[in-house]
Amino acid sequence: MASDGLEIRTPEGVPFSIPLAGAGARMMALFIDLLAILAILTTGLSVFRAFERLAPDVIGGIITLAYFGVSTAYGIVLEIWWNGQTLGKRLFGLRVMDRGARPARPAQFLIRNLLRPVDSLPALYLLGAASCWLTRHRQRLGDLAAGTVVVRTGVSVRADWSQLGREKYNSLREHPALAARLRQRTGPELAGLALDAVLRREELTPEARVAVFGILAERLRGLVEFPAEAVEALSDEQYVRRAVEVLYSTSR
Amino acid sequence: MILDLDRFVREGEPRWQELDAVLTRMEKHPYAAVGVAELERLHALYQRTSADLLRVRGLHSEARLRQYLESLVSRGYTAIHGVTQRKKVSWFGWFLRDFPRAVRRQAAALALAMALFWGGSAVGAGLLVMMYEERETLFPFAGLATKPSERVKRETVERSKVVAEQTGRFSAHLIQNNTRVAIFTFALGMTYGVGPTVLLFSNGVYLGAVAMDYVKDGQTVFLLGWLLPHGVIELPAIILAGQAAFLLTGALLPRGRRAPVGERLRAVFPDTLAIMGGVAVMLVWAGLVEAFFSQYHEPVVPYAVKIGFGVLELGGLVAFLQMAGRDGE
Known part of the structure; x- marks a missing residue:
């Protein structure tokens, strides 16, 4: 069963816990990311459409590839670029990190995103949600394979x-x-x-x-x-x- | 409570704020170079804050202060113990060396994927021979129910014209569709091998049945001319995606190993990624060939040329996977 935090003990012997992201926040972040992908595609599409009359076949091909490329590469590129965050994760204060509380490596971002199709089975990320619920560190299958976890980013705000x-x-x-x-x-x-x-x-x-x-x-x-x-x-x-x-x- | 909290907070606050500022700067620019002096200061602040955290851990009513210090220590730990060095990737080196090496190194997974796919093809071909009268029940699409000779007639007369107007769009569609299938096959490796087994075998059955249908109808030359130019790259690419999937499956199964599953999966990362990268390149090539070459039939392009091109590609692929990257292996 899932726990609330990732328990770590530093080499100096100091134990601490990083709060893991909840299913609700992850779903909301995913929703924002889907909206972002849609916005990118809509904007790109309107630009390409303007040139479609010049070369309809070539532009049609570019649009087809753009749909696939943006939807596949969005998560990979942003997570590498923003050190574990996409737009949705930024807005909801989430971050992908290594299971050992270190920053994840590009290969880990690649693997967790390439395995998204299996998490989305049979529909609406049900397999991924079940995996999050059943695993100790709320990991979907992509996270399990990549050795990553999704945490709530450290909000170092002290009570006044x-x-x-x-x-x-x-x-x-x-x-x-x-x-x-x-x-x-x-x-x-x-x-x-x-x-x-x-x-x-x-x-x-x-x-x-x-x-x-x-x-x-x-x-x-x-x-x-x-x-x-x-x-x-x-x-x-x-x-x-x-x-x-x-x-x-x-x-x- | 033994601790004088007011004094503790008053004395600790400046260094906590300084640590927060340093960490925020590093988090905003994770790949930026950090000077030695700043690193030393970060380490000192982190150690002092860790000690502060230890002091308040036992305090019953200081949950908020503990959370605050824990968040600082966790961020400090990530910054100090994590490596965010951006490595320069040699794309040519990766494709010409890492990809073929990974394919060879994981020969068992490749053999399994090939056995399933070609085994499925043999079963499909056999089933078609046995059930020739009810052949349409074997095909997943209604379009395949018509006789191959009729389809050949239609393809050669009408399709070349239509395809010629849409080669760019068609090529893009093929590339994205095949890549999607390859990624899906790979991801299904996490289903303990069930997914890739079903996918490779069933696709093999369909291919075998369709191919045998053409052969029995006397359309072997057309079939070879149509399939070979892109199929000799596309089909191996799907098999290689199956190989990468079985690497994941192999890591999931303990098979007497003591290493935890996460460690076993991480051990196969480099090879799975190298293979999937190679698969992507192969599918782009196959998509371009299928749209711009395979769809043109005699008399536009003689079958001999198409078959010869396919055979050359296959030879090149086998030689590449066998020979490339041998130096220093």
């Missing part, structure tokens, strides 16, 4: 903690032992959700904002019970903001 809107006084910090227990007991998922809620609070409607912070505050209050003087008169949102500040920073 300055947006937390730190308050000068955080009553929860007055109780360092309880604050440490809160950090210890809060799982990464809940911490991430709380951080997301604080960072994106302005995007929520007033009703949703009250509901979301109500749920999060209830979960966080259930983990550690702070003394009444530290939390009295705090709204759910204020409580979550102070808790997030405790979770994501230790400086006083």
Whole structure:
């Protein structure tokens, strides 16, 4: 069964994971690529058509070959040129790379594209989709043969903690032992959700904002019970903001 | 949490941003030359960031920071350990040396592809002889149901005129269609050999049946004149695509080898690509010959000339595949 990431351990012994592309993103990228091929052919066709009267047979032959050449070479040429990306993959932040997380070689791009016909069998890439679903690294048959994987490109975007809107006084910090227990007991998922809620609070409607912070505050209050003087008169949102500040920073 | 995260982020952020900038530049221009100083700086930044990643890996609530550092380390790893050197390809060297060498080196796969195709042809010819009265049931197209002598009459009188007006278009159609079939045959190698076996054998059956139909109707000379000029290149090209397909199949089957399937497939890459490249060149030639030469019959082009041309081509192909690239092999 497919996993979410490509697990790698560097020679220095540092383990890391590269997220693999999902079926949806790959299908959308393929759709964009088909549109791009269509656009190239339509544009090229209109240019050739203008000269068709001069030599109808020759131009007809060129058009026939252009259809075949563009549809076959599109993926190969762009993936070599853009280091594992086509137009669709660029738009959806995907990249073809070697199974060992190194850039793929031109021969690998060639093989994975030449084997596309077998992945598209019996129709609509069903065999390729089945292979993606069944293999550990979501590889279609062309990827299996070429030793490549399709990953989501590294979006090195760090959460902006300055947006937390730190308050000068955080009553929860007055109780360092309880604050440490809160950090210890809060799982990464809940911490991430709380951080997301604080960072994106302005995007929520007033009703949703009250509901979301109500749920999060209830979960966080259930983990550690702070003394009444530290939390009295705090709204759910204020409580979550102070808790997030405790979770994501230790400086006083 | 033992780590002072604020301080950790404050101190790490400048080098993370610098690493991000270096990597972004290298990703935008993957084939550009990189100076020694920049490489050394990249390596230093990558190692420091790797160490930073190790420090936050154990932290429970720092999933976002870990993801950020992981993405930097993974990009750094790709940039440092990957080779994106653009090699200069010698197209003549490849065609004159690598292609025939690969064909010879993989003789077993070639023998299998040939046995299937010519075996199918023999079966097709035999079936036609046995079922001559119901011969039309053997043919995939209704157009082949008529007697060959009638088709010859029509071809020689009418077709040459029509074809003469559309040779360019017809040639292009043949090239793209045959290349598509060759790529498809090759790709079917990933079906553990089932696809190329069926394709080669069934095409052999049709060819054998059609050829025998012409022979039994007394049209052997026409058949040779029509088929040989392009067929002696086109049919071997399809067989060679079958050879490349069986190389993939051979790599998929473990056959007592310990190497993982990916490694086995990578080992046959160079030969499969060299063969498929040669196949593409052969099919372009066959398409041009079929459109501009094969379709012209007597009295425009005497059959002797066409047959002689075909025999010469076949001899040249066999000699090329046997002899070319022997130096330093």
